[in-house]
Structure formats: structure tokens, C-alpha cells
Amino acid sequence: MKEKALQFKQMEWWMVAGVFFLIILTNILGGKISIGYIGGNSDEMARYFSTIFIPAILFAAFYFMHMKVVPNYQTEHKIWKLILFSLLIFIVSWIATGAFYMGAEWGDDMFIPFYFAAVALYVGYMFVVSFLEKATMAQRNPNYLAYNISRIGALYIFLLIFLFKFHHFYNMIILIIYAIVIPSLIVIFIYNYFLVYRKKQKGQTKASKVYYGLLICLMAGTFFTIAAASGEEEIILVGSVAVALLVLVINPISNALFLKYQGYIEKLDKLNVQLEEKTTDLKQLRNQINPHFLFNALNTIYGISLQENAEKTAESIQKLGDMMRFMLHENTQETIPLDREIDYLINYVDLQQLRIETQENITIEFNRKEEHCKGNIAPMLLIPFIENAFKHGISLQKKSWVRINLRCLEGSLHMDIYNSIHRKSEDDPEGKHSGIGLPNVKQRLQLLYPTRHELVIRENDMEFFVHLSIQLTKP
Template structure:
């Protein structure tokens, strides 16, 4: 709760879904069928309206809250947000009218219940936006206050919605929402802070005292109400509440608390394993002293130039640039696209140095003249080129590799086309590989989702890859 804000879109969806499900079910079950069939048509019309009007409202909420707004947060296209929102508004309004007027809930062309629901929803979105700007823009270290404020806001606005819609559902639902749920929440918080935590820390005596104090307090409250009203009904209601609390609420809340502790324990174990893995990686990196390697490469580069071995010097220089990239940038979440492009250029240049005297090998590389802008996850482009040189080169057969890299505003595009020469099982290159293509495919799916397009085709003669990535 302290580390990050809750995923409120999912919380809101579940919360509203449960509320509307309760409304629809209560409206279905709260009326006797004989009562409907023996009455006039208005009873049946209202019965049907009380089922379909909430469903239409819920459908409108779902499309706006779970589809249109998330899409807007991705592409930031206000025109789409406005058009689709208005479309949902007018369609749901038109669908609601026959049920509303058929049930004789009113004759106003602009149905008050519908516009009240829309106003409540828009007010909630506006208040949430204000909270985000006031709290999240300052990147707080503790998100507890923000999370609590959002949960309270969600509860209050839902209660406001139920109060405005009270005419269209069973009254008991409002009683449950306004009294029963807060009471269950209060008992659960009491149990967590004063019973479960003390029991967990080994202070069993205090835990038992607070455990029995709770039903005693509830009993006193209902006894006072019964005496004041001179009635036995509060005493009976109090006894039922105490039984439900002791037999249902407290055991279930304890079960949830234990599950939550187990979940935190698993997270702690996984975090420890990740930390150990990172420590091992840092240890392995420390075994390769980068300063020593770069100094050695610089020495070799200088020696090659003194001996007029220009190709050797050029290869050493490019290898040094690649090693610097692998040691300092490859472990970052994102890097400038231009750095990934430079690594790709160095890799291809090294391969050209190795293969340029081979007459049966044709290599075409179009790196693009426009500098690349934006950020990208590292090592997403090179594996496809590496794969082309691994499987597309033969010193005995005609071979070709064609590589095209294009950087546009907000996107990068790579095309690789190469001949295929299958390696024998005893070939040293058969099992050698860099980052596997399947690994890259999974990374693309996780990091870019539907903002990437990967097309892979092959036949007996050649292999083709097209990759497009929309950058953030």
C-alpha cells in the first residue's frame, strides 16, 4: 500500500460490477411472479425496466471506463475519446427510453435518472483527476494516503449513486451498503489491529481480551437500544449480529489476513532470490575489469596503427565500442535508439571485415541516413541481424544478406532478408547463439504489446524478418 498506487481501474470495475449485479439480482428476486401476472401491464413493465435499465447503465460504464478511457491514455487522441464517449452516451440513452417511459417513471424527454448517473460519474472522474495532480505529480514515497482517499471517494460516490437510483431497486440493498458493509469493514479492521497483530506477535493475553471485548461492546449497544425502545427486537438483532460476527466475519477475516501474510512471504522470498541473482551478476561483471579490457584494446589498436594494419585497428576499435555498449548500456531498461543503431552498425562492420574478401557472399546494409530519436529497450534489433549472419553465410555456396533500418518519427523499422544454409549437427556454430529469436519475441510482447509488428517468413532458400516498433 505504501510502495505504489493501487490498480484503481480494476478495483472500480469490480466494485461497480458487484453493485450492479446486486441491483439486478435484487430486482429479479424481490417480486413475486403471481403478483406480476395478476396485476396490470404497468407492474410487468416496471419489473422489466428495473432489470434492463441497470444493465444498460452498466454497459455504458464498461465501454467508457474499461475501453475508451484506457485507449485514450495510450494514444492521447482526444477526438476519438469525445466521439466514442458521445456514441456510447446516445446509444445507451436511446436504449433506456423505451423501458423508462414504458414503466411510467416519468414523461420528461431527458430522463433525470440517466443524467444524474452521468453527472455522478463525470464528477467522480474530475475529482480523481484532481487527486492525481495534487498527490501523484509530486511522486510521494508513501502512497497510503492517496490509496485511502481514492477508496473512500469510490465508496462515497457509489453511495451517492445508490441514493439517487433508490427508486429503481430493492431498499434492502442500500441498507446493506450503508450499514452492513461499513460494519463488516470496521470489525475486520478492529480484528486486524487489536487481535490478529497481537496474536501474531505472541501477545496472546491481550489478543484474547480484545477478541471478547468486541462482542461485549456490540451486546451493550443493542441492549441500550432495546431498553431505550422497550423492545426485544434489538436484543434478537444483536444476538444474530454477534453470532454472524463470531462465526463468519472474524474467521473469514483471519483467513484473509493469513493468506495476505503468506503472499507477502512469497514476495519477500522472490525479492531475495532476485537480489541474490543481481548480486551474482554484479560479481560476474566485476570479474571482467572493463578498464583493463579497454586499455588492452587501446594498446592493440595503437600497435595495429603503428604496423599499418588498418583493418585490424578498425576491428579492434569497433569491438571496443561494442563491449562498452554491452557493459554499460545493455542492462538498462531503455536506451536511445541511436545507441542501438550504432551497436548494429559496429556489428555489421565487424562482419564485413571478416567476409569482405569472399566473392560468393553479397551483403547489403542500408542503415538509413536520418538519425534515430526516441528510446527503445536494448538488444531488440541486433538478434535478427545476428541470426542472419549465423544461418545466412556459407563459404561454399552463394549467400546473401540484405538489411534495411529506417527510423521515422515515433517508430523504428527493420527488414532482414538472408539466404539459409542449415548447419550440420557437428558444426561449432550449430549450437552457438546470442539472444534467441523466441526470447526477443517474448520481450517484444511484454514491452510493446500491440505497439510492435513482427513478421517472420522462411522457405528452403531464404529467411525474411520485418519488425516495426512504435516508440513511447
């Protein structure tokens, strides 16, 4: 109900059809005009048939208008068809209703009050529905819950108003059922679900029994109060029957429905889990296919470059393949051996050196002491600092340098990076995309090593400096 709009076209059809079915059925059985008093009285006979055919004509008009003409207009958007068929349905149903209305001597006014009231209610309902849709659905994030609840409420209220306007042509028991019994059953079901059934399911048996007893007392008290106020003792009998129905029928049926509903929800949850698992499996298969294809392509290019004696190209491809393999297989783990992270850094720096080794004004130094580099570390935690140094510290036109010092002590890692600074101009597209590498890695350090790291970043007009120390996790 929160995630999508309900199928109101079908709901409107079934609710209106249910009301007219009850009216026509009870009138056929003599609910409005008793069959026993018809006999040879033509006036009573005419009234009897009018109570059957007038509702049938109104229902037929509703069906053709609401289920045929309006959907056709919403599909084709031809206003002339809407006006033409609306007028045709209006005139035919008006004349047919008027014939039975005046023939049964319900009145002599051709402008039948209840008929025009019904037409006005239908038009008013359509305007209200349009307003509710624009108010709640014509947004970037539609409020489906508000729309569904408000539209159900509008449908019920308009049908209730129609029954009040149409009361001359049906037995009042239908209005009592619609205006009192159905809302009462809905309230009882909601009360029973949240305060009795749910608490029992949560193990709060005592509270569940208390709320169930309170419901019985409230129902009995309501009927007793009505009987005392009206002075009609029969209401007490009706209340006793209602309480008996609550205990023997309504409560068991509602519990059975709740159990059925819970079973459907559990099945739906299982199906969703299975669907997610299948989707994950499919994604994993796709992720396996694409890297394997790429690795095969890299191996092919690597073989070609060896045949052509392009040693630098072959070396670059090999290092790129190792880096990609690391990102695909080890980047998904929570922690990895530190030496694997360092291998990735070495491959990255080597690729950069191959790219710019002919540039005399660029200096790259990577000093490392790996004697004590034992332990585990979160993957891809060091590389953003080095990528940042090469991205902002290298210029092919100006003197540039990147100096990296990496050393390990017992249980800790220390990395210092110095790089030259070359300010980007405002017109340089690279200057507008600083990336999220450093902010991202800072956040990861705070989450993964909140009290076990030290990060210092400084810069001046010539140089950018980063110092990072991390206490390693034992393997």
C-alpha cells in the same frame, strides 16, 4: 500500497459490476417487484422488466464509456473521438432508459432525474480523480499512499451517492449491505488484525482476548441500543445473529486470511532475499571478470615494454597493477595488516617519482622506519593525505616539495606530511573540485578510531602540514 498506485481501472470495474449485479439479480428474483403479484397486470409486468433493463442499460453505458472510450482517449488523445462516442453513448442510453422509464409509468418527465444524476456523478467522479492524481502524483516524490487511500474513498462515496439517487429501482437491502454491512466488516477486519491477531502473534495473549471480548461487547451493545431506541425487538435477534456470525464465521475466516497473507509476505521476503543474493553473485562475477581482463591487459603491456627495453614503463605498469590488486582484494576488508597499507603508499609515491623525476625543481622525500609496524589498520586510511599532498603541492613550473615521514612505535603509527602550496586560479577546473578525500577520511577516523587517533592540520602561505597518529589494532 505505499510504493505504487493501485490498478484502479480494474477496481472501478469490479466494484460497479458488483453493485449492478446485485441490483439486477435481486430484481430478477422479485426483490423490487414481487413476481407473485405480476400475473396478468401489464403495469406491474412493465415495472418488473424496467427494474431489470434500466440498471442493465446504465451498466452497459458505464462499461462502454469507462472501459472503452476513456482508455482509448488516454492512449490516442483524440478529443473528437471522446466527444463523439460520449455523445453517442449518452443519447442511446438516455433514449433506451427513457423508454422503459415512461413505459413503466415511473414518471412522464423525459428529462429523467436519476439518469442525469448518474451522468453528473460519473463526470464529477472523473474530475475528482483527475484532481487527486495532480495533487498527489504530479510531484518529484509521488505520495502513493495518500493517492490510493483518497481514490478508494472517492470511489466508495460516489457509488454510495449513486445508490441513494437510484433507490427507486432496487431493494433497499442492497443499500443496507453497501452502506452499513460492508464498512462494518472492513472495520471489524482492521480491528481484528491490529488488536487481536497481531497481539496474539506477538505473544500478548491476554491483551488479544481482552480486545476480542471488547469487540463482541461493542457489537452486542450497538444492536441493543438501536433496538431500545427504535422499540423493535427484532433488532435484538439480528444482533444475536451478527454476534454469532462474528464468533463462528467472521473471526475464523479473517484469521485464516491473515495467516495466508502472512505466509505470502514471508514467501515474498524469502524471494527478495534470494533475488538479492543472486544479484550480488552476478555483480561479484562481473567484478571478477573486469579486473581479470584488466590485469591480463596490464601483463601484456608489461611484457611489451620489457621487449622494447622500456624499463620505466614496465616498472610503472607493475606498480599500478599492485595498487589495483590491493584496491580490489584488500580494500573491501574491515582491517588489513599495516605492512600491506604501507606497500600501497610506497607504490603510489614511486609512481609519482617516476612521473616527475626529470623535474629539477621538485623534491620528493619518503622517510620511513618500519621496524615496529605490526598490527592492523582500516584500508585506504593513509593514502588520502598523501594524494592531497601531491595534488596540491606539485607544480611543474614552480619549486615544489612533498616530504613524508612515517614511523611506527609499539602499537601506534605516526605520519607527518609537508607539501608546498600552489594556489589554484579561479579559472582552473581543478580548483573547483577539491574532492572529498580529506572530509571522508576525517569522518572515517571519527567512526573507526574515535579516541585512538590524533589529527593535526596546519598551513601557511608556503606550506601545508599534516600530522596523524593512530593506535593500531592488534593482529
